[in-house]
Amino acid sequence: MFSKSQQPRVILVTGSNKGIGFELVKSLSNSNDMVLLGCRNPERGNDALIRLGSPPNVHCLQLDVSSEESIVQAKNEIEHKYGGQLDILVNNAACGDLELTVDSARKTFSVNYYGIKMLNEYLFPLIRKNGRIINVASACGSVVLSEASKYLQDQYSLSTLTTRQLNQLVEDFISSVGTNNIEQLGYNPQSLYLIYSVSKAAVIALTRIEARQWSSARGILVFSVCPGFCATDINQNAPGGRHPKLGAESILYLINTDENKLENGGFYRDGQQLAQIGRID
Ligand SMILES: NC(=O)c1ccc[n+]([C@@H]2O[C@H](COP(=O)([O-])OP(=O)(O)OC[C@H]3O[C@@H](n4cnc5c(N)ncnc54)[C@H](OP(=O)(O)O)[C@@H]3O)[C@@H](O)[C@H]2O)c1
Incomplete structure (x- = not known):
């Protein structure tokens, strides 16, 4: 199903009006796939479409992944305007807030964890046989657990973990x-970007659960991926970050690689499988 000569795939990339998601859509716009450019703000989405040169195979889909109402509307639009089926869902949208407050944690998790979980649950019925769900995580998620207690490491990596x-x-x-009470709970308060990193540890764990739950249904595969350290708005275009195009390539690997070379539920970066818990250079 993944050869270029066959019927066009339908690929949704959330949060793709800028950054890594935008570069991913840009790369896919040169294929015969139909690409849905997910954007929470339609003006920013249309602007992105113009920057891409308005390719005929790319369409904006308004979608705020933290809003159930928006997810339901987007699902309806996929059903009524775009054939009602998806081959690939890339959960790329995320936010990162450095403030260590409950409000910041709630907001970050509502997009980075609960948003992905909710969108996957709503769109799973639309995903075609042998389709793929790709949850964009971060190596920060592995590192934060490597700095956490053994108890937490065991909990996140339980092979029977439930949602x-x-x-x-x-x-x-x-x-x-x-x-x-962060330290008493077993996390290291000094871990880099603590809230963001724990949200990504949760995404990597969620991916393993979804892979277990869904592969038997229609052969749907679920992966998590780190795009690598890229200079984008999420890190205020940090010096030393690579071009987001390279981050997009890390995701593209999971879109295009043959399934027998991949482990369902696995966590990848630049074509290499990474450990769920560990220090990563
Ligand atoms: N850059 C890195 O070094 C790096 C490293 C590891 C992992 N990642 C991951 O890579 C992915 C892409 O990040 P990026 O670096 O490209 O960041 P970015 O440039 O800040 O892009 C983030 C995108 O997510 C969208 N977004 C935020 N909240 C949303 C919501 N509630 N609903 C829908 N869209 C929402 C943003 O839309 P607006 O324009 O409307 O804000 C934007 O399009 C993220 O999952 C990030 O965690 C990035």
Whole structure:
């Protein structure tokens, strides 16, 4: 199904009006795939479309991944305007806030974790046989767990972990930010971008659960991926970051690589599988 000569794939990339998602859509716009450029703000989406040169195979889809209402509307639009089926869903949208407050944690998790979880649950029925869901995570998620207690490491990597248990881990973390109990809970308060990193650890764990739950349904594969350190708005275009085009290539690998070369539920960066917990250079 993934050869270029066959019927066009339908690919949705969330949060793709800029940064890595934009570069991914740009690269896919040169194929015969139909690409849905997900954007929470339609003006920013249209502007992105213009910057791409308005290719005929790319369409804006308004989608705020933290809003159930927006997800339902986007699902309706896919059903009524774009054939009602998806081959690939790339959960790229995310936010990063450095403030260590409950409000910041709630906002970050509502996009980076609960947003992905909710969108996947709504769109899973539209994903075609042998389709793929790609959850964009970060190596920060592996590192933050390598600096956490053995108990937390065991919880996040349980082979039988359920979404209910993972939600509890997430909620305990968010509460601990408010009660200043982060260390007692087993996280290292000095870990880099703590809230963002724990949200990405949760995405990597969620991916493993979804892979287990969904592969038997229609052969749907679920992966998580780190695009590598790229200079984008999420890190105020940090010096030393690589071009987001390279981050997009890290995601493209999971879109195009043959399934027998990939492990369902695995976490990848630049074509290499990474450990769920570990220091990564
Ligand atoms: N850059 C890095 O070094 C790096 C490293 C590891 C992982 N990542 C991951 O790579 C992905 C892309 O990040 P990026 O670096 O390209 O960041 P970016 O340039 O800030 O782009 C983030 C995108 O997400 C969108 N977004 C934020 N909240 C949203 C919501 N509620 N609903 C829908 N869209 C929303 C933003 O839309 P607006 O324009 O409307 O804000 C924007 O399009 C993220 O998952 C990020 O965590 C990045």
